[in-house]
Every structure is written in structure tokens, then in C-alpha cells.
Amino acid sequence: MNLSSRLRDTAARIGEKPAYFFMGESSTYAELDAAVTRFASGLEQLGVKKGDHIALLLGNTPQFVISLYGALRLGATVIPVNPVYTADEIGYILHNGDVKTVVGLDLMIPLAEKMHERLPKVENYIVCETGGDREPDRSTLSISPKMKTFTDLLAQGSQDFQGPELEEDDVAVILYTSGTTGKPKGAMLTHGNLYSNANDVSDYLKINEDDRFITTLPMFHVFCLTVALNAPLISGGTLLIVPRFSPGEIFAIAKEHKATVFAGVPTMYNFLLQYHEGKAEDLETLRLCISGGASMPVALLENFERKFNVVISEGYGLSEASPVTCFNPLDRPRKTGSIGRSIVNVQNKVVNELGEEVPEGQVGELIVKGPNVMKGYYKMPEETAATIKDGWLYTGDLARKDEDGYFYIVDRKKDIILVGGYNVYPREVEEVLYNHEEVVEVAVLGVPDPNFGEAVRSFVVSKNPQLTESELLEYCSEHLAKYKIPDRIEFLDELPKNTTGKILRRALKKQVLQSN
Incomplete structure (x- = not known):
């Protein structure tokens, strides 16, 4: 069993049940499964084969669901990409991931134009229309011979498409992990x-x-x-x-x-x-x-x-x-x-x-x-061997x-703060500060210190603009050992976050290092 075949079985069993609602529209399971089949067939007609890599530069939309399951039904490998990444970040993933087809909103067209010469392996750009009034004249684009709309692809797809046999060990998705050092690694699932x-x-x-x-x-x-x-x-x-x-x-x-x-x-x-x-x-x-x-x-x-x-x-x-x-x-x-x-x-x-x-x-x-x-990291056998040992991740x-x-x-493991030889876990300090009734958000990290090697630094978002650093430090002293108390508490309007809402400690650390 796999995701694609399970969807097909569900559509056969409860086809009239809603599969999703999106901005006032909806789709039944039967309609979703039919769209998935047509998308897979449309990809095949473009020359996409089992094992080819397809990148999705899409936000939360029905097109993401249809593209994901359609590519999986064809046996292609899906590489989901954050669509707000920069051209360099997207370019690295598309190049490293050997991507042959890109599915994205029409907002990506200028980005594709900018990158396409660096990405000769990309054979198809499938564009999902957003209905904007500033779309470029596609006939003038250098990527236009490689471009097709999502709607046209669905329309030309056949409902009779069956797809190849899929093995459990076939790679379905490659997820590029954000990582904290170096370039992102592609986890093969x-x-x-x-x-x-x-x-x-x-x-x-x-x-x-x-x-x-x-x-x-x-x-x-x-x-x-x-x-x-x-x-x-x-x-x-x-x-x-x-x-x-x-x-x-x-x-x-x-x-x-x-x-x-x-x-x-x-x-x-x-x-x-x-x-x-x-x-x-x-x-x-x-x-x-x-x-x-x-x-x-x-x-x-x-x-x-x-x-x-x-x-x-x-x-x-x-x-x-x-x-x-x-x-x-x-x-x-x-x-x-x-x-x-x-x-x-x-x-x-x-x-x-x-x-x-x-x-x-x-x-x-x-x-x-x-x-x-995971099966391992894409094209990184050494990293795979260092991460998976005797079957344990x-x-x-x-x-x-x-x-x-x-x-x-x-x-x-890498976030531990070493203060004069003592281990300080950032989460422990964060938990204390979160318990203060006027604190909304907290991030704690280690910063270089000439005397103790590292010091504890805290960044706080408060609902009370009158709250002072000395008040919070005194509060910390009531709940933490002396070496765990922050050397400074900086107040921010908001903490930097990535698109999933995760606090970016690296951005805060960079800010500290640049200010020193």
C-alpha cells in the first residue's frame, strides 16, 4: 500500500465525501482522485517518467495536493520547496536535486526566467494561475517553450491512466532540511x-x-x-x-x-x-x-x-x-x-x-x-553513514x-550553552521566562564571553512596554542558579521566524555577533 493507491481506494469507498474545502470551494474524494489521475497522465505526456524529480513551489492550495499525489501516482519523486526562498536558495535545491519539472504559481515566472540558464536539466515549468492582473507576456519569455499551465495539463490528462508499479523502497519525496550549518541536505523518504x-x-x-x-x-x-x-x-x-x-x-x-x-x-x-x-x-x-x-x-x-x-x-x-x-x-x-x-x-x-x-x-x-x-541523504553517503548507524537515526x-x-x-545537542564549564539548556531558561505573566515570547542562546567562554543571552517579546530588564533579571534570580541567569535581556517587537513559525536562533546570534 502507498499514499496514491490508498487515495484511490478511499475515493472508491466514499467518493462523494468532501476531501477538502479551500476559500469557498470544495472537492469530493472522487473529484480529487480523478484530478490526481489526470495530472499523472499529463506529466507522462510531457515525458516525465518514474524516478524523475519534480519540484513543487506552491503554498497551501489544492494544486499542491493534486501535484503531490499525481507525481506519486506516476512514480516520480517530489521535492517540495518553500516558495518564498530566494533565487539562490531555490536554485541550489533544483540543481542539487536534479529536478526536471517545476510546478509553481505564475508568480515564479520572473524567478524561473532569472534562473533557467543555470538549470539546464529543467525541462518543464507547470504554471498554476493566480488570476493576477500583472502577468507577463508569456510569448516573450525564454522559458515559454518549456511552459504549460496547470489547467491545460489537467485537461489533456487521461482518466484511464494506471501508472507503474511502485515499490515500498522507491523514493517518493526528497525533503531538503534547513540545517544549521552548510547547505541543506535532501532527506530521501x-x-x-x-x-x-x-x-x-x-x-x-x-x-x-x-x-x-x-x-x-x-x-x-x-x-x-x-x-x-x-x-x-x-x-x-x-x-x-x-x-x-x-x-x-x-x-x-x-x-x-x-x-x-x-x-x-x-x-x-x-x-x-x-x-x-x-x-x-x-x-x-x-x-x-x-x-x-x-x-x-x-x-x-x-x-x-x-x-x-x-x-x-x-x-x-x-x-x-x-x-x-x-x-x-x-x-x-x-x-x-x-x-x-x-x-x-x-x-x-x-x-x-x-x-x-x-x-x-x-x-x-x-x-x-x-x-x-529515511533511506538516506541524496548524493551524500558520508552524511548518511554519520546519521544512520546500525539502522538507528x-x-x-x-x-x-x-x-x-x-x-x-x-x-x-548543539544548542547547549557552556558557562564556565557548566551546561545550561536554553529551554530551561526559556521556561522560567515564559512563566512571567507579562512575557509573550522568549528565545535564549549562548553568546561568546571572554571570562566564561559563553554567556546566556535572552530575547523577549513583552505585552507590557514598561517591563524592564532589571525586573526580569530579578525574576530569573528567584528561579535559576546564578550561572544560568542571562547576562542581558533584550526586548524585541517580535522574534525572527521561518515560514513554519519556528524561531530562528541563528538570526538572533548573527545579530549579537554583528553588534559586538
């Missing part, structure tokens, strides 16, 4: 990886045909791809596709469509909590909220649950694991601050530097094993496990 993780997540969270899933996380990101797109679709649920996150829009859509599940990163929950017009009754149909992508501060989790009377199940994952390895279970007590227990079919373990499992309660590196673990995250099998992320 197979059909077996993606299907098993979507299926296991669906089972673990009891996702079913009655669920209406708010899909506002970026579809090009693995968190959304598995948890808020693939898992609902293989379960017969309905996607409520939101083009971009907006607190007001989330409350409105949840109320209008009686949403049952919301998935987001901690920053999204913070924005929803701070949104003054948000009412608990707007979210009363939610049976579950899911958090991932970054550790959620305990204070934020508790305040959100108290205000909106809904449970947040925090989980953990990474691109290389398709991505989910842990979730807080729904059939037993949730432990605040924990990422939960291993989902079915996946093993998590905490080990020391020698790869030996450490006793309960001790901190070590989290490693993962299961059918969800080394995550680079520091964690501990308690006596009940619940895991807790302590911090990123």
Missing part, C-alpha cells in the same frame, strides 16, 4: 516511509472520517505533509486548507466548518492565545490540538488549554523520520512538557556518546528506529526518558 508514518500517526491519534482538519501549516514542510495532509486523507477525513496562518482566520474556519483537529507549532498557539477576539466557543468542536516543530513552553500549553478547554498533544519528529516518532497518547494521562511515548512501530532510545542506552532520567542523545526512517537532540516511557526533549 520512500513510499514505505511516508505511508507507514501517516498510517501510524492516524491510528495513534484516532483520526477518522468524521475529522475536519485545519491545514494551515505549510504543506511543503514535513510536519504538515504527514500529520495535517497525508494522515487525514488516508483516513477519509476532510482538509480545511488555509493558505496562510492568521489567528482570526483560524477561529472563523473552526467555527464555520466545525473543525475537530488543529495542528500547529508553538508560535501559532501563542498567537491564538494572544488574539483578543478569540473565543472558547469558536473552538468548542475541536477534539484535539497537535503541537510539534519545536518544544512548547509548559506555561503556554497550560494557559491555552485552560482558556479554550481543549487538549494539546505534543509530539516530536524530524524530516529524516517522515517525521513523527513520539506523541502524547490519548488513552492515558498526558504529561505536560513531554513529547509523549513512541508511536506504534517506532522505537526511541536515549544513548550516551558510545551509543549505549542510558538509565531512566539521564540525559543523552535521542535515536530512532522504524519503517519511517541519530537525531542530534538531547532527551531523557521517565519510568513510564515518556520522553522529554532537553535541548538541541
